Amino acid sequence: MKLLVRFIDAFIGHNCKGNSAAVIEVDMPLTKQLMQEVATKNNVSETAFIIHNKNKYEIRWFSPLTEIDFCGHATLASAHYLFEENPELEKVVFITKAVGDITVEKQVDGAILMDFPKQEPDLVTSPPKALIIGLTIKPAEVYCNAQAYFAIYNSEHDVHTLEYTTSELIKLAPRDVVVTALSQEYDFVSRYFWPANGGDEDPVTGSIHTGLAPFWARRLNKNPLVAYQASERGGILDCLVDNDRVVICGRAATALCSSVTI
Incomplete structure (x- = not known):
């Protein structure tokens, strides 16, 4: 059996290369083991498997290591693929297990708008030792949601220059780590480390911005916001x-069309 694979760069623009995702549309459900094997072989941040279900699409996301509950950039890539294949489409609804239905709309300028559930983090008064040891610069504050620990910095320079120890951050599983600060050029900047679930540093992480955006919107008293993942x-x-939702907009481009035999 041969599966067609589109490798799509998501959240590109202004000389940004974005994050690569593999998108595979299937006619029938595949086993979790088979999807994981294909994702491991693809070896990009996420492989999205989509299947048409009435007027919606079921979607599942796999890193090279495991199935992921929620992935923003592979959702963007999947929508980009569907809009390219079906030019008459203006809106797509994805069915997910963990975060419910996700509505995605094509904008007239080519951008893609995604409507996600808000996942604002809460303050952590006693951060895990592995988090503090695992980052070379101590954060000013630490927050947390179901997905990750949020290390807050007072300096954008700290976010750009800090280093991390994979063997420590992996102890925080199942949570990942995002580091963030205010930015001079953008509203805020971040980096994302996920050794327990996918790899060392993720190029661009759409899902974590459902926590970052409400955090910085509240702190800055500003909405909307422009973010850069560094x-x-x-x-x-x-x-x-928008109330209990976070709308994230980005652009994508198809980089490669290929196939995998299973």
Whole structure:
């Protein structure tokens, strides 16, 4: 059996290369083990498997290591693929297990708007030792949601220059780590480390901005916001907090079409 694979760069723009995702549309459900094997073989941050279900699409996301509950950049990539394949489509609804239905809309300028549940973090008064040891610069504050620990810094320079110890951060599983600060060029900047679930540093992480956007919107008393994820590839995300939802907008481009035999 041969599966067609589209490798799509998500959250690109302004010389940012974004985050690569593999998108595979299937006609029938595959086993979790098989999807994981394919994702491991693809070896990109996420592989999204989508299957048409009436007027919606079921979607599941896999890193090279495990199935992921919620992935923003692979959702953007999947929508980009569907809009390219079906030019008449203007809106897509994805069915997910962990975060409910996700509505995605194509904008007239080519950008893609995604409506996600808000996942604002809470303050952590006693941060885990592995978090403090695992980052070379101590954060000013630490917050947490179901996905990750949020290390808050007073300096954008700290976010850009800090280093991390994988063997310590992996102890925080199942949570990952995001480091963030105010930015001079954008509203805020971040980096994301996920050794327990996918890899060392993720290029651009759409899902974590459902926590970052409400955090910075409250602190800055500003909405909407423009975010930059400062990985080597980099990515720009336009964020709007709307009650219990976070709307994230970005752009994507197909980089490669290939196939995998299973």
